Every structure is written in C-alpha cells, then in structure tokens.
Amino acid sequence: MPSLSSSLNLGDLCILRLSALGDVCNLVPAVRALQKQQPGIKITWVIGRAEYNLLAGLEGVDFFIYDKKSGLAGMRALRKEIMDKRAGKPFDVLLHMQAALRASVLSRFIPAKRRIGFDAARAKDNQNWFVNEQINANPNVRVGQGFMDFVHYLGVAKTEPEWSIPVPEADQAVAKQLVAGLERYLVISPCSSFRKRNWRNWEDFVGWAEVIDYAQQAYGLTTVLVGGQTELEKNATAQIIKHSQSKILDLMGKTNLKALLAVIDGAELVIAPDSGPIHMAAARGKPALGLYATSNPARTGPWLDDYVVNRYPEAVAKYLKQPLETVAWGQRVRSPNAMGLITSQDVIEKLDLIAADLKLKKLSPKIPTRI
Template sequence: MKDYKNILIIKMSSLGDIIHALPTLYALRKNLPNAKITWAIHEQFAGLLPGKPWVDEVIIIDKKQLKLFGYLKQLYTDLRGRHFDMTLDLQCLAKSAIVSWLSGAPEKYGYWELREGSQFVNKALVGKHQYDHVIERYLDTVRQLGGSVDTIEFPLPSDATCYQHVVDMLGSEGIQDDYVLVAPGARWTVKEWPVLSFAELCNRLCQEGRKVVLMGAKDDLGKSQSIVDAVQSNNLVNLTGKTTMPELIELIRHCSLYISADTGPLHIANGLKKPLIALFGTTSPERTGPYGGDYIHLVISPTSKATPENPLIDDPECMAQITVDQVWDVYKAL
C-alpha cells in the first residue's frame, strides 16, 4: 500500500452507515500506522467516532449549508489548507463528492457504488465483494489500494464519564447490570416491528424477572411510552431520549442482550459484539444487517422479499408477520 501521509475519510451519515465504515478505518490505521487520518462527518454523528490512535482529527460538515457559496468557499479554504494526499469517500453521494473535490487531494477514491455524480470526482475502487455486505464493499477500497485486511474490527469510542452517567441513571432505577436493552424505533416506519409486539415481548421478559431498558431517540418517545403503559412493570425502565451518543454507546456496551429491528443502535451492538436479536423483513440482512460471529441471531419475516440487489422493500405489513412467539423462542434458546 502506498505510504499515504494525510488521509481524509468522508462518511457523514447516517448512524448505521458510519458504524459499517469503522472496519475500514481500522484496516487503514493498521496498514498506515503513521498517517494522519481525518474524518468528515455531520455533527450529530460525531460521537460515534473514536479518537486517537484511530482518528486524529474530525471535520464537521454542515449539510444545510453545502449549497451556500459562502460556506463552500470557507470549506474550500479550510480543506485545501490541510494538504490531504488522498480522500476516501465512503458515502459516494453528491454531498460527499463536493467535500472530496473541495479537499484538493491529488487522489480521490470511493467504493464501487458511485452515485449522484460522485463518479466525476472520485475513482471507484472495485473489489471481489462488490455485491456482498456493505462492510466488505467498504473494505475492498483498502484491498484495492494494496492494503491487507486481516480482521473486521469496530473501533468504537469509550468514555468513562459517560459510562458513569449511565451507571447512575440505571442505578436510580434499581438496575445494576444484566439488563435486556430494547429499541422499538427505526429510521423508517416500514422497518419497525409493531409496538404492540414489542410490548408483549417486554411483558414476557418482565414477568420472567428480567430487567428491561427501553432506549432510542426523542422521536421514539411515543412508542416507548406506549410500551410502558401496556406493560406496567417495575422491571421496565424507559431511557428513551435521555442519552447522548457516547452515553448510548455505553448503555449498549454493558447490556446482556440487545433486541431491535433494523435501526442504527443495532449496528452499535453489532460493533460491540453484544449478544443480539435482530428483526428483519423489509431490508436485507445480507447487505446491511449485523455482520460477524455467533452472537448474532436473526429473525426474518416469512414474507420478506428484500435482497442485496433490492435491499429496501416498501411493505407495511411485512414486519408484522414476525410473531412474538418467534422472537421469544430465539430468546429462550439463548
């Protein structure tokens, strides 16, 4: 692999996509231990990135201002002044291609799926995993640049202060450890398992004596409250909307089991190699699902038509075909 000295990785969103790109960061650092690595990202996802030795610097990109000439001029001056010798665009959209072009790097690369005109800025790095899981697609960029990929690791950040805050929040609810973490929301409604199904599952867990913690973004507050109202158990704790991104990572890091449909925190759980139960139907787990070892347990809707070639199916009834009994059987087997 060429001895790059100053690399810009561009992956600005979203949560799950950034997690999928972390093994590429790991591989780059292992191949180039002395390079300076900078990551361009949207502010709300910056908490997902680890610090040194993995990432030396973070550049916050304001998506809303990318169409404004004044902002572009400022970004141009900033990026050019950093003298990058290579950009690796793992977003491959118009917005990321703009950042790649503004960088002025003499070598600009992306993974094979260049979209929205990004092919006019970046050179596609096409490997043998072109149609495999997106993690492998990203890793092919390192392979095609002559680097080695020996393992798949997710260098997620760790924060002792955030961990202590999580411990305090859980302790105030009577939870020390050994809790099941449940995320009822998802970015798109079509990916969600019905709230009533989550409520029944949580009710069974609570009746068995398990401590169950609900989590998610503020947009998920309504779903979580519906579950709390339905279950009415002291074993159920609702922390939805109460954690920052670093605290969310620590909350997931210390759970004993994670359960959700295809949503961003699922990929954090996967990156932390936590035992997890993932519910899929309208998206393809072969393309963007949890990827790794035997800690992953998938429950796939019997009516799922999602494939790696057609990874998102707009079928509002698909996820409802997963029964509580199916998920419960997987849980009991664990």
C-alpha cells in the same frame, strides 16, 4: 482495476462518509485495519455532526464536521477550513465512501490527488463522475464489507473487525447512574430514524410487550428503552409500557450517544430494527437481535447476524411479487405493512438462542399471551 500502490505507504488519507450512525459504526473496522497495517498513518474523516458525536475521540483520526443543512455555503466553508489547516496541501488519497449526490458534490471541495469511489455496481447517483479510481467489484456483500473493500483495494490485508470506540469516563458515569439497581438488563431501541418511504419500525406494540414480559419472566432481564424524544418515539414508548406487565426503565432522550454506548456495554443484548443501535451493539461485542423485513440483513445487518429475525424474503414475495433471487441487491420493500410480518414468537425464539449462547439460566418456560 488493481491498486496503484505497489506497497502500503499511503501518506495522508481522507475519508468522506457523512452518515448514518450505523454506517459510520460499520466503517470504523476499515480505519482500524488501516492503522494496524500502517501504524502512524494520518487519517482525516469528513463526517456529519451526529455521527461525530458518536465517534469523537477515535484514536488517530482528525475530524472535519459538515452540516448537511448548510448546503454549498457549508461546502465552501469546509474547503477553506481544510485548506487553512493544511496550508493548501491536498490529501494523497480521498476515500469517497458515500454514494450519494450531496456527498459527491462535497467531495469536489476536498483537495486530493487520488479520489477513490465504489465500483460501477455500487457507485450510485453517478458517483463515478466524481472520482478517478474505483474499487474492485465485490457483489452482494454487507455494508461493512463494502467499506473494507476500500482498504483492501489499497493493499491492506484482510483482518477481523475491530472498533474500540472511546467512551469518556463522564459518560460511563452517567450510564452507570442511569442503570443503577438493575442486576441484568437488555436494551430495546424500538424506533429507527425517520426516512421517507423507508418503513423499518416494528409497530406491533403488543408484540414488543410480549417480548419484554418474556425476557423478564424467563430470564430475569429488565428492559431498558432507549432512543430520542420525537413524537414517534414518545408514542412507541407509551404504547409499549401500556401493554407490558413488567418493570421497564425508560431512558428515551436521557442519553447522548457516548452514554448510550456505555449503557449497551452493561446490557446482555440489544434488540432493535435496522438502525444505529443494532450496529452499536455489534461494535461493543454485544448480541444484536435485529428485526428485518423491509431491508435485507445480508446487506444491512450487523457484522455478526446470527440472531437476526429475517422476514425480508417473505416481504419481497408478498409486496414486490418477486422471488428473492430476482430482486436487486439492496432492494427495499416500500410497504408500511412489511414489518408486520414479524411476530413476537420470531423475536422470542432468537432471544432464547442468545440466552442459550450466553448461558443464562431459564427461570420460566411460559410465553406471555397477547393482552
């Protein structure tokens, strides 16, 4: 279905995307593309609380925060907040950019004239019931491109992705103090957020240690571990440090999301599974060495995925018993063992590729053996 706009004069636009950290990172280029083509456009974004903490201060965007734990009462409160602030005026356009039932129910509490959702193939959980327009079909694209499809539908020209996520000076100062004394470092975020039956973590702690030791010995890179303070993360941190022979800076639970962006700014690269930090790295223009086996990096990988370790095809063959070309786009491999297909040698090979592109001098060719 073609756009109903004959020219780009979109008026007052609202985006609905609550989560997750990586996804909201991938949505920012669509916002920047809108702003670039229609300067002064009024953009409102309904977003989750943690995601807001990452994007707070985004130029030209007003945020409304919805707490997913607040249920229907929170949805009614959000509608009242929106209506009070806007004196009852509906948005000209609502971009419903989260194909999930909770988000779709929430969308009905947001007043809008045009309600635009994904095309039929991407409109999961019956999202099409909650919108009056759908974007054009564009099969088998990554998540970030899916968000760009919304603004292309509205008539925005194709453009290179831009982010410019602001980091306050106070958070920059915190990050600078935390990494003080490190000449060159890489960031590792070993754990993704917990989701039921969605195994994305590489739990080969000896393998992590081998990568860390190799980075130190071969390129003089100190590893900085980042993440939260869940029991899963505490255990991963303890195991990685136990098996490594290198100096490691443990920043687990010591940064907020803005300070983490600043820590990433000073890093040579970021290594992580399919999670927020890998997309935050791409947003900061840093090499993102993503580790993928249970999800397809062609769909969920960072914008520039030249360095991704991709064991998804092998995982599909081994655990789904199907050829890659026969599985649905975005199909997850629901096996806790799939990430074990990744080896430390896989990661080291990509690290060498990044180091060559960054023109890092190699100090030692030795690859550490298992401890």
